[in-house]
Amino acid sequence: MSQIDPNAVKTYLLDLQDRICAELSEEDGGGRFVEDSWTREEGGGGRSRVLTQGAVIEKGGVNFSHVFGTQLPPSATAARPELAGRSFQAMGVSLVIHPHNPYVPTSHANVRFFIAEKPGEAPVWWFGGGFDLTPYYGFEEDVRHWHQTAHDACAPFGDDIYPRFKQWCDDYFFLKHRNEPRGVGGLFFDDLNDAGFDDSFALMRSIGDAYIQAYRPIMARRKDQPFSERERQFQLYRRGRYVEFNLVYDRGTLFGLQSGGRTESILMSLPPLVRWDYDWQPEPGTPEAALYDQFLIHREWI
Amino acid sequence: MSQIDPNAVKTYLLDLQDRICAELSEEDGGGRFVEDSWTREEGGGGRSRVLTQGAVIEKGGVNFSHVFGTQLPPSATAARPELAGRSFQAMGVSLVIHPHNPYVPTSHANVRFFIAEKPGEAPVWWFGGGFDLTPYYGFEEDVRHWHQTAHDACAPFGDDIYPRFKQWCDDYFFLKHRNEPRGVGGLFFDDLNDAGFDDSFALMRSIGDAYIQAYRPIMARRKDQPFSERERQFQLYRRGRYVEFNLVYDRGTLFGLQSGGRTESILMSLPPLVRWDYDWQPEPGTPEAALYDQFLIHREWI
Numbered sequence: 001m002s003q004i005d006p007n008a009v010k011t012y013l014l015d016l017q018d019r020i021c022a023e024l025s026e027e028d029g030g031g032r033f034v035e036d037s038w039t040r041e042e043g044g045g046g047r048s049r050v051l052t053q054g055a056v057i058e059k060g061g062v063n064f065s066h067v068f069g070t071q072l073p074p075s076a077t078a079a080r081p082e083l084a085g086r087s088f089q090a091m092g093v094s095l096v097i098h099p100h101n102p103y104v105p106t107s108h109a110n111v112r113f114f115i116a117e118k119p120g121e122a123p124v125w126w127f128g129g130g131f132d133l134t135p136y137y138g139f140e141e142d143v144r145h146w147h148q149t150a151h152d153a154c155a156p157f158g159d160d161i162y163p164r165f166k167q168w169c170d171d172y173f174f175l176k177h178r179n180e181p182r183g184v185g186g187l188f189f190d191d192l193n194d195a196g197f198d199d200s201f202a203l204m205r206s207i208g209d210a211y212i213q214a215y216r217p218i219m220a221r222r223k224d225q226p227f228s229e230r231e232r233q234f235q236l237y238r239r240g241r242y243v244e245f246n247l248v249y250d251r252g253t254l255f256g257l258q259s260g261g262r263t264e265s266i267l268m269s270l271p272p273l274v275r276w277d278y279d280w281q282p283e284p285g286t287p288e289a290a291l292y293d294q295f296l297i298h299r300e301w302i
Numbered sequence: 303m304s305q306i307d308p309n310a311v312k313t314y315l316l317d318l319q320d321r322i323c324a325e326l327s328e329e330d331g332g333g334r335f336v337e338d339s340w341t342r343e344e345g346g347g348g349r350s351r352v353l354t355q356g357a358v359i360e361k362g363g364v365n366f367s368h369v370f371g372t373q374l375p376p377s378a379t380a381a382r383p384e385l386a387g388r389s390f391q392a393m394g395v396s397l398v399i400h401p402h403n404p405y406v407p408t409s410h411a412n413v414r415f416f417i418a419e420k421p422g423e424a425p426v427w428w429f430g431g432g433f434d435l436t437p438y439y440g441f442e443e444d445v446r447h448w449h450q451t452a453h454d455a456c457a458p459f460g461d462d463i464y465p466r467f468k469q470w471c472d473d474y475f476f477l478k479h480r481n482e483p484r485g486v487g488g489l490f491f492d493d494l495n496d497a498g499f500d501d502s503f504a505l506m507r508s509i510g511d512a513y514i515q516a517y518r519p520i521m522a523r524r525k526d527q528p529f530s531e532r533e534r535q536f537q538l539y540r541r542g543r544y545v546e547f548n549l550v551y552d553r554g555t556l557f558g559l560q561s562g563g564r565t566e567s568i569l570m571s572l573p574p575l576v577r578w579d580y581d582w583q584p585e586p587g588t589p590e591a592a593l594y595d596q597f598l599i600h601r602e603w604i
Binding site for chain 2: 036050052059061176177178236240243244247248254257263264266267268270271272273274275276277278279
């Protein structure tokens with residue numbers, strides 16, 4: 001059994017935040033991340049970085065946080081009642097990028113480490129994370145590249161990892177009330193600890209490192225594609241689904257809000273501008289309908 | 303004990319929907335409600351009416367629904383485990399009005415009747431409802447009129463009703479993660495049955511009837527007040543709080559989504575256009591700051 005090393009995880013996460021911000025900012029070509037450091041009364045704090053009104057990114061947040069407390073909130077113990085009453089540390093990097101151009105998809109990534117402790121007992125710990133893509137207009141080559149990168153990040157850890165985490169992502173990022181996936185998926189994992197600390201940490205790092213390799217080429221390829229008001233309005237409409245998912249279902253959002261996390265950092269994931277239209281439906285045969293028919297379905301991409 | 307009469311409630315609710323739509327449409331002066339009737343596979347249906355891009359109302363929905371099923375969803379039995387497994391009927395009128403002009407507040411009203419049955423046992427039933435106001439710019443005379451109308455609707459039923467339902471409204475429409483009320487409140491009640499069916503129904507009718515008397519004069523007074531892009535942007539920003547409340551906390555919304563209600567009718571309450579700005583704060587001394595300092599606080603208005 002390898003030694004649990006929360007400090008090594010923290011060092012990795014801070015560096016990952018730096019590297020992702022540097023690459024996104026470079027690809028944006030105009031915007032810069034502005035940093036806010038914050039502390040939390042109950043323990044811990046974070047380093048939020050937000051880029052608004054960049055050349056490509058309309059609003060993007062890359063947040064590091066490390067919070068601890070004497071008791072896990074209900075959202076964390078609902079599925080694991082044995083953890084109730086344990087003290088905990090949670091650390092992670094979480095990001096959401098909302099581009100201006102409707103041809104550039106929204107992306108989300110998160111890697112996290114949890115440790116729950118009780119005097120006289122072995123700590124309970126696990127890693128979680130993943131990344132997923134939410135296009136407004138579908139391009140097969142983009143989605144294949146996204147999933148291939150996800151696949152390659154998992155491959156050194158076993159052939160079963162990608163299919164399992166891909167399925168988990170499809171299951172997790174699903175709006176039940178719409179009977180609709182949030183996007184085209186990617187990877188999602190949680191409760192990762194059975195391979196021991198070193199291997200679990202290595203897999204989490206591999207996935208954390210892969211996000212920018214998965215996203216940046218798509219940003220680069222689509223950012224200068226001309227669009228009109230029609231595509232923009234469809235993007236604003238579809239962003240509503242993002243809000244619905246994050247506020248109704250997302251465990252990270254609910255955990256953050258319930259555990260007294262920093263609201264502005266947690267809700268940094270919400271799009272800058274959003275519309276809701278009553279009972280809107282795409283016209284058959286349009287690119288908007290193609291998003292629903294060909295992309296917002298569970299599909300094997302590689 | 304007076305006889306329970308669900309049909310009388312239904313007749314009242316359908317008529318209330320008609321009367322409210324007629325008055326709102328008249329005050330709008332340009333917009334018309336478009337009706338969608340829908341049925342629900344599990345039982346029941348509804349009559350949704352939506353007015354979009356009116357002269358005053360940017361998006362307004364006045365929805366009647368009557369749903370029934372063999373088992374209450376978890377959101378309804380969490381606080382009343384004795385109801386688990388009972389068949390139920392829920393009927394109500396629910397409305398949200400989002401005006402264009404930031405000087406006209408958003409308003410919400412809802413009246414509802416629940417009945418849960420089990421063979422061989424007495425039915426369990428109750429009324430619920432209320433109305434609350436969400437201004438973007440505060441006007442004391444508007445808020446006083448709103449609360450005075452609320453007070454007068456409750457007065458015939460006892461002096462304790464208004465203060466109790468007013469407090470309940472303040473407690474209910476509160477965003478814990480922002481430590482902020484949704485608006486300036488009004489009335490909220492639930493589980494109303496101790497006065498018997500006839501009196502409970504009469505109180506619910508009095509509150510249902512009062513909504514348009516409370517709202518229409520405010521619409522009339524503010525709808526032509528000139529505004530600029532600054533007020534509009536603040537309105538879009540504040541609408542974000544409305545979305546956060548409805549998707550994170552609102553029991554009606556969660557009940558609807560969990561019980562397989564019609565998503566488009568439930569989410570009709572969401573504003574047409576919304577913005578989220580990272581860590582935005584109003585400048586001290588501005589009308590925007592006055593909303594927070596003088597209106598988004600718990601206050602006695604009459």
